[in-house]
Amino acid sequence: MNKTFDPKEFETKLYDKWKEKKYFSAHVNKDKKPFTIMMPPPNITGQLHIGHALTMTVQDSIIRYKRMRGYETLWLPGTDHASIATEVKIVDKMAEEGLTKEQVGREEFLRRAFEWKDKYGGRIIEQLGRLGASCDWDRLAFTMDKKLTRAVREAFVRYYEKGWIYHGARIVNLCPHCKTAISDAEVEYETEEGHLWHIRYPAADGSEGIVVATTRPETLLGDMAVAVNPKDKRYTSLVGKMLILPLTDRQIPVIADEYVDKSFGSGAVKITPAHDPNDFEVGLRHNLEVMRVMDDTGHMNELAGKYAGMDRYEARDAMVKDLEALGLLVKTEVHMHNVGHCHRCKSAIEPIVSKQWFVKMKELAQPAIDAVKNRDIKYVPRRFEKNYLYWMENIRDWCISRQLWWGHRIPVFYCDKCGGEFVSREDIKTCPTCGAPVRQDEDVLDTWFSSALWPFSTLGWPEKTPDLEYFYPTDVLVTAYDIITFWVARMIYSGLEFIKEKPFDTVLIHGLVRDELGRKLSKSLGNGIDPLEIIDEAGADVLRISLISGVSAGGDIKYSDKKQESFRNFMNKIWNAARFVLMNVGETEILPIEKVRLTLADKWIITRLNRTITEVTKYMERYEVGLAANKLYDFIWSEFCDWYIELSKVSLYSSDEKKKQYTISVLVRVLSDILKLAHPIIPFITAEIYQNIPAEAREAEDIMISAYPDPKALKSHPKDARAMEMVMDAIRAVRALRAETGVKPSRRTELYVHVSPAADGIIKKAGEYLVKLASGTTVTETESKPDGCTAIVTTLGEIYIPMGELMDYDKELERLGGELENARSELERAQGKLANEKFVAKAPKALVESEKEKVAKFTDRISALEAKIAEIKAAAGK
RNA sequence: GGAGGCAUAGCUCAGUUGGUUAGAGCGUUUGCUUGACAUGCAAGAGGUCGCAGGUUCGAGUCCUGCUGUCUCCACCA
Numbered sequence: 001m002n003k004t005f006d007p008k009e010f011e012t013k014l015y016d017k018w019k020e021k022k023y024f025s026a027h028v029n030k031d032k033k034p035f036t037i038m039m040p041p042p043n044i045t046g047q048l049h050i051g052h053a054l055t056m057t058v059q060d061s062i063i064r065y066k067r068m069r070g071y072e073t074l075w076l077p078g079t080d081h082a083s084i085a086t087e088v089k090i091v092d093k094m095a096e097e098g099l100t101k102e103q104v105g106r107e108e109f110l111r112r113a114f115e116w117k118d119k120y121g122g123r124i125i126e127q128l129g130r131l132g133a134s135c136d137w138d139r140l141a142f143t144m145d146k147k148l149t150r151a152v153r154e155a156f157v158r159y160y161e162k163g164w165i166y167h168g169a170r171i172v173n174l175c176p177h178c179k180t181a182i183s184d185a186e187v188e189y190e191t192e193e194g195h196l197w198h199i200r201y202p203a204a205d206g207s208e209g210i211v212v213a214t215t216r217p218e219t220l221l222g223d224m225a226v227a228v229n230p231k232d233k234r235y236t237s238l239v240g241k242m243l244i245l246p247l248t249d250r251q252i253p254v255i256a257d258e259y260v261d262k263s264f265g266s267g268a269v270k271i272t273p274a275h276d277p278n279d280f281e282v283g284l285r286h287n288l289e290v291m292r293v294m295d296d297t298g299h300m301n302e303l304a305g306k307y308a309g310m311d312r313y314e315a316r317d318a319m320v321k322d323l324e325a326l327g328l329l330v331k332t333e334v335h336m337h338n339v340g341h342c343h344r345c346k347s348a349i350e351p352i353v354s355k356q357w358f359v360k361m362k363e364l365a366q367p368a369i370d371a372v373k374n375r376d377i378k379y380v381p382r383r384f385e386k387n388y389l390y391w392m393e394n395i396r397d398w399c400i401s402r403q404l405w406w407g408h409r410i411p412v413f414y415c416d417k418c419g420g421e422f423v424s425r426e427d428i429k430t431c432p433t434c435g436a437p438v439r440q441d442e443d444v445l446d447t448w449f450s451s452a453l454w455p456f457s458t459l460g461w462p463e464k465t466p467d468l469e470y471f472y473p474t475d476v477l478v479t480a481y482d483i484i485t486f487w488v489a490r491m492i493y494s495g496l497e498f499i500k501e502k503p504f505d506t507v508l509i510h511g512l513v514r515d516e517l518g519r520k521l522s523k524s525l526g527n528g529i530d531p532l533e534i535i536d537e538a539g540a541d542v543l544r545i546s547l548i549s550g551v552s553a554g555g556d557i558k559y560s561d562k563k564q565e566s567f568r569n570f571m572n573k574i575w576n577a578a579r580f581v582l583m584n585v586g587e588t589e590i591l592p593i594e595k596v597r598l599t600l601a602d603k604w605i606i607t608r609l610n611r612t613i614t615e616v617t618k619y620m621e622r623y624e625v626g627l628a629a630n631k632l633y634d635f636i637w638s639e640f641c642d643w644y645i646e647l648s649k650v651s652l653y654s655s656d657e658k659k660k661q662y663t664i665s666v667l668v669r670v671l672s673d674i675l676k677l678a679h680p681i682i683p684f685i686t687a688e689i690y691q692n693i694p695a696e697a698r699e700a701e702d703i704m705i706s707a708y709p710d711p712k713a714l715k716s717h718p719k720d721a722r723a724m725e726m727v728m729d730a731i732r733a734v735r736a737l738r739a740e741t742g743v744k745p746s747r748r749t750e751l752y753v754h755v756s757p758a759a760d761g762i763i764k765k766a767g768e769y770l771v772k773l774a775s776g777t778t779v780t781e782t783e784s785k786p787d788g789c790t791a792i793v794t795t796l797g798e799i800y801i802p803m804g805e806l807m808d809y810d811k812e813l814e815r816l817g818g819e820l821e822n823a824r825s826e827l828e829r830a831q832g833k834l835a836n837e838k839f840v841a842k843a844p845k846a847l848v849e850s851e852k853e854k855v856a857k858f859t860d861r862i863s864a865l866e867a868k869i870a871e872i873k874a875a876a877g878k
Numbered sequence: 879g880g881a882g883g884c885a886u887a888g889c890u891c892a893g894u895u896g897g898u899u900a901g902a903g904c905g906u907u908u909g910c911u912u913g914a915c916a917u918g919c920a921a922g923a924g925g926u927c928g929c930a931g932g933u934u935c936g937a938g939u940c941c942u943g944c945u946g947u948c949u950c951c952a953c954c955a
Binding site for chain 2: 227568829
């Protein structure tokens with residue numbers, strides 16, 4: 001083995017081997033319990049980014065853990081066609097060639113899109129391999145595969161036939177530049193300075209009418225009413241009267257609606273159902289007509305009279321000027337407001353009415369609400385339930401049509417001859433009623449329509465496949481909190497609707513990866529972190545553990561070079577600990593632990609190992625991968641390396657061959673358990689080391705198919721472990737005394753111990769450790785303090801060290817003074833508690849007892865310290 | 879505007895159902911070529927757990943209010 005950890009040597013080699021051996025493949029196997037994770041499909045537009053690296057690491061860790069626990073594990077990978085994001089990229093690329101999608105036509109455009117998918121969709125898959133993802137590549141899916149397309153079509157038809165899909169008008173976000181409607185999520189709001197124009201609408205009877213305030217005067221031409229609050233006394237008498245719409249000869253009514261805020265502007269609102277979502281709702285309530293005065297490119301249309309053909313802002317200026325000339329412009333105020341912008345091209349969004357396809361949500365939502373409320377589906381951490389429920393309980397119908405080409409085309413066909421409208425599972429060419437040629441709806445479905453079916457469409461639905469039967473419902477869905485509403489919610493109601501069973505048992509939410517200042521990572525900030533660069537530089541294991549370590553579910557992660565470096569060091573530590581163990585193995589035959597005569601140190605490390613297995617397992621079962629990683633870090637570094645390896649040297653460097661063989665056997669056993677425990681999180685380094693472990697100590701040909709450690713496999717020895725800890729406490733105390741009193745490390749001394757009753761017999765078993773690790777030459781049991789010795793109190797007993805001239809008296813006095821102060825305040829605290837009658841009466845007995853013990857302990861310590869201080873002062877001649 | 883999260887050492891974060899002297903990593907101080915590792919070892923310093931109340935024998939942990947901060951939702955003419 002190399003002296004330092006070098007992941008390049010083995011990561012790719014191991015991954016190729018795993019793939020070749022088909023360790024990732026899942027099979028329907030009735031003898032085993034299935035455990036399934038559906039990978040949230042990355043967009044084909046993307047490279048693997050740090051957020052993917054996080055979510056994939058969590059999933060891979062869980063799936064590897066469950067595989068080692070004996071489950072038939074399926075982690076199903078795939079990619080998403082990402083309708084709008086991909087289309088925009090393809091359009092941009094074509095623009096470089098001077099082409100538009102209209103020029104090349106739909107067919108050619110789709111050809112290019114699939115070409116794109118083949119080229120870039122594969123890239124992210126490769127990158128997942130670099131990370132170590134153990135997903136079943138034989139089941140790789142894509143949201144526009146034949147199989148999944150069929151599922152999409154089936155779902156659409158079933159909704160349609162149930163009457164849950166309808167074609168209706170609604171206000172959408174129009175991007176006049178991209179010439180398409182975009183979803184609410186793709187709108188970015190920014191606070192901008194605008195104007196609030198107060199415009200008088202005269203009454204038809206010649207009286208003065210009402211002043212309305214608006215930020216978009218150009219929509220005035222589509223006004224169908226003016227609304228006031230029904231409780232607003234100023235306007236009560238006007239409700240029901242007619243007003244003259246300025247710049248036109250139309251008359252519009254004054255209506256009363258709760259939506260109007262009396263205190264804003266003039267308290268009267270112009271209602272333009274075709275150009276504002278709220279106005280649209282008001283219009284529905286009051287049966288107003290919808291009159292659209294702008295086209296899809298942001299220009300005024302033929303209904304705009306003399307303004308027809310003008311750009312929206314041009315028309316705005318012209319109309320303000322005209323209103324002013326007519327004396328109808330009462331005043332203009334500067335006004336700060338939020339304006340939506342297209343997140344791709346940044347132009348201002350125009351809310352505009354258009355015909356879209358919708359899914360009715362009310363009946364779909366209810367079971368999905370119930371499933372979470374009754375804990376059939378569990379969110380981890382639980383607080384995200386609230387987000388979900390709030391959204392679901394206020395859900396609006398789902399607009400599923402997009403004016404794009406890349407996606408699942410809406411399977412609705414129209415017959416222009418007889419006016420028929422048909423939905424069909426298969427493409428049809430002619431009208432089933434009259435035989436005339438039909439045309440298909442031009443729009444495609446929202447990307448999330450196919451993602452919503454992901455947990456079962458990937459398993460073969462609508463067929464009743466053995467996969468679907470065996471692997472569904474899946475176990476855990478892992479995702480960041482930002483797509484709970486887009487995606488998680490939609491999978492839940494889709495699963496409940498089509499399969500009549502929840503799509504997953506648990507939703508595990510993790511946070512977002514941020515930079516060291518806590519900012520979101522973004523291209524524009526230039527603080528992006530490229531996971532592949534990190535893999536190249538430090539290895540996949542380092543990236544994985546740096547991302548997840550120490551983070552509990554739901555929290556954001558700050559990534560920094562420092563963090564990465566410290567985990568690189570940790571990998572190196574594991575590597576070198578393994579190197580130490582394996583170097584010492586040589587030709588030694590490794591014995592099963594049952595045949596080893598265990599030392600006190602062996603019993604201690606085995607006891608600690610069992611405890612660690614229990615805790616790590618507990619965290620893994622709760623999907624707290626980050627906390628499991630922390631536990632392992634502590635155990636491996638502080639207990640195995642810093643203590644056990646050092647303790648083991650006592651036997652390894654002795655001349656007793658049997659003793660050596662025993663210790664090596666324990667070292668190998670603990671090491672291999674450590675590797676297995678850590679393998680789900682850091683698969684590569686653990687697999688590489690495992691291959692180097694002597695064959696007789698390996699149970700499987702590869703660590704990833706070995707069994708996860710069982711805390712009951714080896715017997716714990718709690719009493720001996722406590723005894724060992726007394727020795728360790730003594731070692732620490734001696735080291736601290738020497739360091740603080742300035743004794744040269746190379747200067748070894750005799751050690752004398754007045755063993756405490758609880759530690760009877762320990763020196764015989766463990767005195768060697770004390771000598772070796774506490775800079776001793778010999779250790780001797782004694783009843784009283786030899787002359788010229790300094791005493792320290794430890795759980796093992798009192799230890800006497802002949803320091804004499806070695807000691808720096810001032811330093812020692814200072815140290816003792818601090819200790820004395822500390823002991824006094826502890827004593828005071830304990831006495832205070834015991835003086836409180838209520839505490840003694842109500843607190844658990846054990847606690848009261850321990851406080852009493854504390855009083856005794858600190859009383860003793862104080863008198864010992866005082867004696868020592870006096871003694872040193874005397875010795876120093878002060 | 880509505881909802882939620884977070885606030886613990888200089889920095890990044892753990893802290894189980896309330897119960898010994900609140901932990902880790904990084905940084906920092908001192909010492910060390912100790913036969914795996916200086917990507918290391920040993921020893922130390924560093925915290926009135928955001929502020930103000932409350933419940934309790936006992937609060938970092940539970941409740942209320944406040945402040946700061948972040949996120950999501952809405953987008954009021």
